Amino acid sequence: QVQLVESGGGLVQTGGSLRLSCAASGRTFSTYAMGWFRQAPGKEREFVAAISWSGGNTAYADSVKGRFTISRDNAKNTVYLQMNSLKPEDTAVYYCAAVRAIAVVTTERPYEYWGQGTQVTVSS
Secondary structure, three states, rough: OEEEEEEEOOOEEOOOOEEEEEEEEOOHHHHHEEEEEEEEOOOOOEEEEEEEOOOOEEOOOOOOOOOEEEEEEEEOOOEEEEOOOOHEEEEEEEEEEEEEEEOOOOOOOOOOEOOOOOOEEEEE
8 A cells, every 4th residue: 555645736937847746655665656647627637757666767748848857766755746847738736646567657547546636836
């Protein structure tokens, strides 16, 4: 069982930056691949970024590539999402998720555990 708690969301102006954190419980965090997803009002949840269990491989949605960076610190049981050059269309609730896997996982269905989400609002 893994419990995930996101933090770091907030209100930021266009072009600004935020860093989201996702703290995981449990001793086996390093055996889980992690992902970030987001859901904007009236839209389906979508993939944002993912990282392998070791942190050696990452993947990004085209819409955030070059602006967002996912990373993890297995010693701290935490995964991060650094978001730069934010745009109003990045406004959404951001969720972190965990799946017992070695490789990067970019689709939603395999993920077993989800956080409660953190709101990110980018004003124009």
